[in-house]
Amino acid sequence: MKNIPLFVNNQSFQIYLDEIEQYYKTLKSQIENLQNDLNTKINKLRKTSTTNEQAEAIFDETCEQYKMNEDTVKRYFRYSVVIQIYTLIEDRLNNICDFLCKQNQKQISYQDLSGNGSYRALNYLKKVFSISLGKPDEDFINSTNTIRNAIAHTNGNLTEESAEMIKKIKKIVNKEKGISIDTNNRLDISDTYISYLFENTRNVFNNIYKKI
Numbered sequence: 001m002k003n004i005p006l007f008v009n010n011q012s013f014q015i016y017l018d019e020i021e022q023y024y025k026t027l028k029s030q031i032e033n034l035q036n037d038l039n040t041k042i043n044k045l046r047k048t049s050t051t052n053e054q055a056e057a058i059f060d061e062t063c064e065q066y067k068m069n070e071d072t073v074k075r076y077f078r079y080s081v082v083i084q085i086y087t088l089i090e091d092r093l094n095n096i097c098d099f100l101c102k103q104n105q106k107q108i109s110y111q112d113l114s115g116n117g118s119y120r121a122l123n124y125l126k127k128v129f130s131i132s133l134g135k136p137d138e139d140f141i142n143s144t145n146t147i148r149n150a151i152a153h154t155n156g157n158l159t160e161e162s163a164e165m166i167k168k169i170k171k172i173v174n175k176e177k178g179i180s181i182d183t184n185n186r187l188d189i190s191d192t193y194i195s196y197l198f199e200n201t202r203n204v205f206n207n208i209y210k211k212i
Contacts, residue, residue: 008099010209013092014202020088021198024081031077078189079151085197086148089141093121096212100129118145131211137204143172144197156187
């Protein structure tokens, strides 16, 4: 479809996605620099520390606690990026649905269809406009939705999820690279998975815009 307005078209979507990726890369670099600096200072302290056993034990405990805090900072930072990417996906799908509805003078609103978020928007595109994504693209959006929900609702803590939700997440974990469940039963998201999200989000929306 030609003459798609700026707030709906592929160009603006890619710009927004690029902005999120730049945010991710910039903060990732800053976090790594800060943590490298702190690690250097800790190592210097170790070299100059006393040989007193009690002091050494306290120092080791402090280092271990720092390592746990470091991992937590990285985990929640990556969580925030997943949420930003999915929020853009859902918002843009809804904008596309609204645009197509107005262009074709449809009376039904996508809010009237079953499901929530991206599920509902995909349902709208399929049922109202006969726009069906390929299965890999639809599976990608639905999987991203599932991971986003686990992060947003339980901070990635699977012990608080339903058996049905855990089953869905494990299926995704077994399929996708860079995402796993750690020993504390929490979602562990790596930079590899973040890169995968950026790449596939671009590809999926390129395919969507070819269909509208």
